[in-house]
Every structure is written in C-alpha cells, then in structure tokens.
Amino acid sequence: MGIGMFFFGLAFMGGWAAAAVALVYAAVTLVRVWPEDWMRRDGHPVARLLVPAPAYLRFDVALAVTAFLADLWLVSMALVFGADGVFTEDWMGYPGMMDPTGQGYQAGVVSALRSTAWWTFGLAVLGRCWITAGVQVGVLPLAAWWIGTFDTYYTT
Structure with a gap:
C-alpha cells in the first residue's frame, strides 16, 4: 500500500472524529463571542458588512478549520471506497478485483464533491x-478535479 493511501486511510478512519472535535470547538467559540459585536460600528456600511468584527473572525477561522477537516474526511472516504476495485492509481497499491458496480462511482464522487x-x-x-467560503471553494473543487483525473478500470 502506498504512503498516500495510508494517509487517506488514516484520514478516513479518524477524520470524522477530528471534524467533530473542531465542530464542538467552533460551537464553543460561537457561544463565547455571541454577546460581542458581530459587525464593526465605524466605517462605511459596506465595509462593516464585509469586514467582520474580531470576535466573529475568530468564529470564522474555527469554522474554516472544521470545514477543512470535514472536506479531508469526505475526500478520504471517496478514495478509500474507490480504491477497492475502481481506481487504478499506482500510489494506491493493488486495487483488487474489478468491481462492475463501480462504473459510475468516479462520476458520482466528482458530482457529489x-x-x-x-x-x-x-x-x-x-x-x-x-x-470558510474560501476553504470550501478551494478544497472540494480541486479534490473533485483530482479524483476526476484518476484512471479507472472503465476508462483505461
């Protein structure tokens, strides 16, 4: 088994726990900053809307970390399940026997991501x-493109 697949296997097995802990931390951060100002009091109204207050920015960072960990878990899940007879990438090791039910798996994963x-x-x-919006638009579409470039038993 390749080192990359080992990493994604570990991320799949423990990633949900890390994402859950990060979500709890983001919720605690939200509860702590709730009474504070969520918008700046000075400046142009558009700037006040676009530039959050420091307390809200702390919550956004905690939520971005949560989203990143959840994205990593989701991508790891797709790779671990696809390594069993769908994907034929070298770094995954021997993918096992062909799985005829996995023919639409790659397209489904790309669409879901x-x-x-x-x-x-x-x-x-x-x-x-x-x-958080930047993390979501940066991580998942790139992961979908990456998974879409994999050779499968059905495209080679």
Whole structure:
C-alpha cells in the first residue's frame, strides 16, 4: 500500500472524529463571542458588512478549520471506497478485483464533491464566513478535479 493511501486511510478512519472535535470547538467559540459585536460600528456600511468584527473572525477561522477537516474526511472516504476495485492509481497499491458496480462511482464522487462545495460555499457566504467560503471553494473543487483525473478500470 502506498504512503498516500495510508494517509487517506488514516484520514478516513479518524477524520470524522477530528471534524467533530473542531465542530464542538467552533460551537464553543460561537457561544463565547455571541454577546460581542458581530459587525464593526465605524466605517462605511459596506465595509462593516464585509469586514467582520474580531470576535466573529475568530468564529470564522474555527469554522474554516472544521470545514477543512470535514472536506479531508469526505475526500478520504471517496478514495478509500474507490480504491477497492475502481481506481487504478499506482500510489494506491493493488486495487483488487474489478468491481462492475463501480462504473459510475468516479462520476458520482466528482458530482457529489462539486455539489457539496457550492452548497457549503453558498451557506458560508450567507453567514458572512468569508474564510470558510474560501476553504470550501478551494478544497472540494480541486479534490473533485483530482479524483476526476484518476484512471479507472472503465476508462483505461
């Protein structure tokens, strides 16, 4: 088994726990900053809307870390399940026997990652979490493109 697949296997097995801990930390941060100002009091109204207060910025950073860990877990899950007879990448090791039910797996994973990216990006923008929105639009579409470039038993 390749080192890369070992990393993604570990991220799949423990990534959900890391994302859950980060989510709890983000919730605690939100509770702590709740009574503080969420918008700046001085400046142009557009600048006050776009540039969050320091307390809200701390929450956004905690939420961005949570989103990154959840994205890593989601990508790891797709790779671990796809390594069992769908993907034929060298760094994954021997992928096992061909799985005829996995023919649409790669397209489904790419579509799911892109949809997740844009839905979570939209929610982050609605919540004015600019760092989280940047993480979501940066990580998941690149992961979807990367997984889309894999050779499979059905495209080689």
